[in-house]
Amino acid sequence: xxxxxxxxxxxxxxxxxxxxxxxxxxxxxxxxxxxxxxxxxxxxxxxxxxxxxxxxxxxxxxxxxxxxxxxxxxxxxxxxxxxxxxxxxxxxxxxxxxxxxxxxxxxxxxxxxxxxxxxxxxxxxxxxxxxxxxxxxxxxxxxxxxxxxxxxxxxxxxxxxxxxxxxxxxxxxxxxxxxxxxxxxxxxxxxxxxxxxxxxxxxxxxxxxxxxxxxxxxxxxxxxxxxxxxxxxxxxxxxxxxxxxxxxxxxxxxxxxxxxxxxxxxxxxxxxxxxxxxxxxxxxxxxxxxxxxxxxxxxxxxxxxxxxxxxxxxxxxxxxxxxxxxxxxx
Amino acid sequence: xxxxxxxxxxxxxxxxxxxxxxxxxxxxxxxxxxxxxxxxxxxxxxxxxxxxxxxxxxxxxxxxxxxxxxxxxxxxxxxxxxxxxxxxxxxxxxxxxxxxxxxxxxxxxxxxxxxxxxxxxxxxxxxxxxxxxxxxxxxxxxxxxxxxxxxxxxxxxxxxxxxxxxxxxxxxxxxxxxxxxxxxxxxxxxxxxxxxxxxxxxxxxxxxxxxxxxxxxxxxxxxxxxxxxxxxxxxxxxxxxxxxxxxxxxxxxxxxxxxxxxxxxxxxxxxxxxxxxxxxxxxxxxxxxxxxxxxxxxxxxxxxxxxxxxxxxxxxxxxxxxxxxxxxxxxxxxxxxxxxxxxxxxxxxxxxxxxxxxxxxxxxxxxxxxxxxxxxxxxxxxxxxxxxxxxxxxxxxxxxx
Numbered sequence: 001x002x003x004x005x006x007x008x009x010x011x012x013x014x015x016x017x018x019x020x021x022x023x024x025x026x027x028x029x030x031x032x033x034x035x036x037x038x039x040x041x042x043x044x045x046x047x048x049x050x051x052x053x054x055x056x057x058x059x060x061x062x063x064x065x066x067x068x069x070x071x072x073x074x075x076x077x078x079x080x081x082x083x084x085x086x087x088x089x090x091x092x093x094x095x096x097x098x099x100x101x102x103x104x105x106x107x108x109x110x111x112x113x114x115x116x117x118x119x120x121x122x123x124x125x126x127x128x129x130x131x132x133x134x135x136x137x138x139x140x141x142x143x144x145x146x147x148x149x150x151x152x153x154x155x156x157x158x159x160x161x162x163x164x165x166x167x168x169x170x171x172x173x174x175x176x177x178x179x180x181x182x183x184x185x186x187x188x189x190x191x192x193x194x195x196x197x198x199x200x201x202x203x204x205x206x207x208x209x210x211x212x213x214x215x216x217x218x219x220x221x222x223x224x225x226x227x228x229x230x231x232x233x234x235x236x237x238x239x240x241x242x243x244x245x246x247x248x249x250x251x252x253x254x255x256x257x258x259x260x261x262x263x264x265x266x267x268x269x270x271x272x273x274x275x276x277x278x279x280x281x282x283x284x285x286x287x288x289x290x291x292x293x294x295x296x297x298x299x300x301x302x303x304x305x306x307x308x309x310x311x312x313x314x315x316x317x318x319x320x321x322x323x324x325x326x327x328x329x330x
Numbered sequence: 331x332x333x334x335x336x337x338x339x340x341x342x343x344x345x346x347x348x349x350x351x352x353x354x355x356x357x358x359x360x361x362x363x364x365x366x367x368x369x370x371x372x373x374x375x376x377x378x379x380x381x382x383x384x385x386x387x388x389x390x391x392x393x394x395x396x397x398x399x400x401x402x403x404x405x406x407x408x409x410x411x412x413x414x415x416x417x418x419x420x421x422x423x424x425x426x427x428x429x430x431x432x433x434x435x436x437x438x439x440x441x442x443x444x445x446x447x448x449x450x451x452x453x454x455x456x457x458x459x460x461x462x463x464x465x466x467x468x469x470x471x472x473x474x475x476x477x478x479x480x481x482x483x484x485x486x487x488x489x490x491x492x493x494x495x496x497x498x499x500x501x502x503x504x505x506x507x508x509x510x511x512x513x514x515x516x517x518x519x520x521x522x523x524x525x526x527x528x529x530x531x532x533x534x535x536x537x538x539x540x541x542x543x544x545x546x547x548x549x550x551x552x553x554x555x556x557x558x559x560x561x562x563x564x565x566x567x568x569x570x571x572x573x574x575x576x577x578x579x580x581x582x583x584x585x586x587x588x589x590x591x592x593x594x595x596x597x598x599x600x601x602x603x604x605x606x607x608x609x610x611x612x613x614x615x616x617x618x619x620x621x622x623x624x625x626x627x628x629x630x631x632x633x634x635x636x637x638x639x640x641x642x643x644x645x646x647x648x649x650x651x652x653x654x655x656x657x658x659x660x661x662x663x664x665x666x667x668x669x670x671x672x673x674x675x676x677x678x679x680x681x682x683x684x685x686x687x688x689x690x691x692x693x694x695x696x697x698x699x700x701x702x703x704x705x706x707x708x709x710x711x712x713x714x715x716x717x718x719x720x721x722x723x724x725x726x727x728x729x730x731x
Binding site: 071074075076099100101103104106107108110111112115116117118119120121122124125128129130133134143160161162163165166176179183 | 342343344345346431432433436618619620622623624625626627628629630633637638641642
């Protein structure tokens with residue numbers, strides 16, 4: 001409780017990452033001349049803030065643009081429009097040479113532990129390379145540091161000279177976390193770090209992430225499609241649907257009082273031992289294409305009426321810190 | 331700290347290279363081909379010691395002379411130096427696998443390669459500048475026959491590749507000339523042995539040049555994509571549409587006929603295949619998470635391209651490389667056959683083939699058969715080696731077998 005109070009204070013004055021109207025559109029090209037005939041709006045007008053030391057959860061079904069948003073923030077995918085402020089600096093338009101210094105502070109833990117580690121490098125060199133490049137440590141000091149990092153993530157220092165193919169999925173994910181932490185980043189983007197792991201390993205990795213957050217005072221942008229995972233780790237949760245944030249609220253509030261019909265639908269999909277919530281009667285399949293005019297959730301919404309197809313609902317604040325994009329909330 | 335490292339030393343994993351090597355050596359055909367090529371290389375390196383008309387040692391008027399060693403040229407010494415450095419490098423790699431921490435192995439290996447190539451380049455320059463060209467036209471055999479000299483030790487094939495002897499021209503294989511003689515009376519076996527040098531070095535140097543160009547070109551195209559890729563691919567298509575063989579013939583007509591020119595020309599015209607392979611691999615790897623991770627960690631482009639992506643995308647290039655060596659040997663043979671290859675009296679297999687039919691009307695089978703077989707076996711060995719390498723590298727095939 002005390003920690004929550006502290007975090008709430010920090011929210012007001014100290015946001016480490018601020019995303020404003022971020023858009024990532026991919027052009028659809030057709031014909032002989034490769035003319036652009038339209039756009040896939042993978043991330044469309046997304047704004048949020050992450051206070052230092054907290055965890056921001058981003059949930060949504062597959063294809064909702066969570067990963068694209070994360071990769072755009074990490075400058076792995078070029079953005080179409082919008083701004084991302086890291087410690088007050090806009091990083092989307094930084095030149096490559098200046099960007100390198102920022103990259104030191106933003107690292108990523110990837111979803112698939114099998115493809116996120118270079119199969120031709122030892123665990124030691126995977127973790128060592130960023131240290132070398134950024135001139136953080138050298139020689140025996142570096143080996144000590146790598147050993148320390150591996151022990152921090154629950155591996156042994158003797159694993160330095162092993163190759164990734166000699167590890168299990170959970171261990172590989174730990175290596176990925178060690179690599180992400182090697183540069184002592186300020187913010188770690190966790191791109192579905194547990195969804196490729198089985199359930200017992202999931203909880204281990206989540207606990208590890210929580211412990212590391214306390215030790216290193218990390219900020220997480222945590223992406224998942226599993227609401228129960230996000231509930232466990234997040235302070236604030238945003239729900240994305242077709243490239244837009246449809247609801248954003250502190251984690252306990254979102255789970256107690258979901259406002260948006262899509263959030264309700266997602267929550268009803270969490271398997272519970274006692275099914276106290278009745279499933280809302282909504283289509284569970286995503287529409288193949290969203291109409292650009294009305295609410296993107298229109299086709300699946302159980303509470304929609306004629307008004308919903310006329311305009312896109314804006315994100316409105318219903319109570320402090322709790323916003324939703326729906327016309328039917330009044 | 332020290333105990334820490336000692337403990338770590340026991341726990342070295344198996345590297346990908348070791349896995350591939352293990353898989354490669356499982357197949358008997360691969361081993362046979364590898365040994366064939368190693369023996370061929372040994373023959374090429376020690377050609378002057380195997381086939382030479384100068385004796386190792388001879389006694390003239392009571393004094394001992396060593397004419398074979400005195401007449402070795404700067405080229406011979408360069409070949410010895412190159413072979414020596416290569417052997418040293420192979421031994422160093424083996425030693426590294428046992429002694430050096432895998433964590434430091436790549437940087438140690440890089441240092442060793444830099445050192446070896448520096449020694450090689452400086453050594454060759456020094457040898458070419460300082461070793462004098464010695465001509466020794468003494469006919470030691472006639473000296474022994476006339477009784478002027480005694481106790482000579484000749485190599486196994488006691489003929490020089492440049493020595494002509496009209497008296498014994500166009501002889502079928504006999505006891506003296508195991509594979510017969512050609513139309514100017516040179517020993518075929520001797521020329522075959524010295525021709526190994528030309529064929530093997532053409533294969534290696536030409537493919538070395540083409541793979542360096544191809545890998546860099548393909549890597550840049552595949553990594554950046556978009557406009558760079560578009561322009562690069564058009565340039566590559568232009569290169570591919572040029573009939574390489576006729577381009578080589580045209581260029582050879584303008585420049586002096588030397589082995590070096592042929593190597594360079596084959597090298598700079600045959601990189602398109604490598605470039606396309608690397609480009610395709612890099613397209614695939616570009617979106618892999620570990621490459622994205624490397625980018626997100628702020629690693630420099632050089633490291634991303636050549637440390638993270640290239641080792642994972644080199645497999646098809648490596649296979650293509652061995653086929654390329656076979657192809658380069660073919661091109662050189664064809665050029666020499668047509669008379670555009672190395673200038674006589676330097677022997678090459680293709681050139682020897684052509685002597686079998688050209689001057690005299692009749693068909694001299696031993697002049698065609700033996701160089702033809704040499705080309706056939708060498709090219710086959712390289713192709714089989716390439717196929718073995720592909721099977722060893724391809725993890726899908728590995729599971730199936």
